Amino acid sequence: MKKAYSFLLVLIISQFVGCIDPLDLKTGKGTESLVVDGLITNEPGPYTVKLSLSEPYTAYAGNASSFVRRATVIISDDKGNSETLTEIKPGTYTTSGNNLQGQIGNTYTLTVKTREGQEYTSAPELLAPVPDITNLYPEVQEQKILNASGNEVSVYNVAVYVDTPDPAEQKNYYLWQWEGVHRVNTQPWNYCEKVRGKCIPMPKDCCETCWLTVFTNSINVKDDRLINGRQLKKHLVTQIPVTPRTFESKYYLEVKQLSVSETAYDYWSMLKTQLSSVGNVQDPPPAAIAGNMRNVNNPEDKPYGYFGASAVVKKVIFIRREELGINPGELIFPDDCRVLMNSTTEKPAFW
Structure with missing residues (x-):
């Protein structure tokens, strides 16, 4: 073993x-x-x-x-x-x-x-x-999957791409990192706990609105061997799942491009x-x-x-719910929003 x-x-x-x-x-x-x-x-x-x-x-x-x-x-x-x-x-x-x-x-x-x-x-x-990011842009993509009942359903992701000019006079190696922030609205007043198989209402006084931060969760590197001196176009930085949690209103995304x-x-x-x-x-x-x-x-x-x-170098975009062309639905989460990972009730300055 x-x-x-x-x-x-x-x-x-x-x-x-x-x-x-x-x-x-x-x-x-x-x-x-x-x-x-x-x-x-x-x-x-x-x-x-x-x-x-x-x-x-x-x-x-x-x-x-x-x-x-x-x-x-x-x-x-x-x-x-x-x-x-x-x-x-x-x-x-x-x-x-x-x-x-x-x-x-x-x-x-x-x-x-x-x-x-x-x-x-x-x-x-x-x-x-490291060269500047010339473009940072989202693209909604549909994917067909089988649900628990074996039926084909559509799920959606927002793919985020970068364009950047690659200098011709040197070898270049890139690494990308990102940070996303989105708001959630939960229902702490509907909180309950199971007691002997029954959900007993135990409303919470706080909190309904939080901002959640999501961080880079993969390694994303590329060299310029195939594009030396030309534009690096449509390089995938990350994919954001379109869910009621991630797109309650809008999604803030900061992308950093690093030389390595x-x-x-x-x-x-x-x-x-x-x-x-x-x-x-x-x-x-x-x-x-x-x-x-x-x-x-x-x-x-x-x-x-x-x-x-x-x-x-870094670039920021907001991806708005109304721009998706699909309805993510409404989040049902009957609990204090602070129990969610990386959450805070403090509104970010950029929001």
């Missing part, structure tokens, strides 16, 4: 606070390894680096021992600038936000010194420029392939994917994860 290990491995975009989705990989190793997750961009900080340890599959997923605490974490560039990050919670380290800022053309390195005396460093990462190095592109591409493959018991165990970190004194100790440097 394959021995599995799980670790948190996600690219943090500096402005996407909390945009974390756990990605489970089988590492095939019998010892704990350092897991690094960090990014510096040309946007204002703070920048975040997360440190943890890969865990055996028998470990409790929330085990606090998986966090690497009290490490010395330093981001430095090739111009002699550096900053030591502060641990703001177990395993999470950030810059001050008003000291070091990524600059296009500079090269950045991450150094980690653990309290056990191990020292790790990343390969230098060039912060390369060739090494980072290869890393994320391999990780995407491994995560998207559908395996069975006859498949060979997935191989561990090496990142760009190394142990200075022990080449056999190979950390997981990646420290990257990227330029960022």
Whole structure:
């Protein structure tokens, strides 16, 4: 039987606070390894680096021992600038936000010194420029599926695409991240709880209206090998399901387009392939994917994860319910809207 290990491995975009989705990989190793997750961009900080340890599959997923605490974490560039990050919670380290800022053309390195005396460093990462997003646009798409009764029904998604000009004078590698926000209206006054098979009314005083945030949930990368110097057209960024919950009124979507190095592109591409493959018991165990970190004194100790440097451009659109051409229906949810994931009653400034 394959021995599995799980670790948190996600690219943090500096402005996407909390945009974390756990990605489970089988590492095939019998010892704990350092897991690094960090990014510096040309946007204002703070920048975040997360440190943890890969865990055996028998470990409790929330085990606090998986966090690497009290490490010395330093981001430095090739111009002699550096900053030591502060641990703001177990395993999470950030810059001050008003000291070091990524600059296009500079090269950045991450150094980690653990309290056990191990020292790790990343390969230098060039912060390369990224072209603007020229167009960001939605397209409603219909899909036929079979429902629980075996009847064919239509479901709808909003596919969101980007167009961008690809510079001809260099190799370009792209990564996309996004953040969506939508409003919901629920019915807390209709809340009830089942008691001996009966739903006993227990109305709640709050809350009816919330805004929900949805974050990037997949790896989306592309190179310019086939389109070098031409327009990158109609690249799919995400698909938003058309449901009563997502389109109560309108959907706010912010898309970020990042430049990444060739090494980072290869890393994320391999990780995407491994995560998207559908395996069975006859498949060979997935191989561990090496990142760009190394142990200075022990080449056999190979950390997981990646420290990257990227330029960022972003574009925002609102997708309105009345523009869909279909009726998503009304949301029936007899409970406090705050029980929904990533919800808040505070109206966003952009709404």
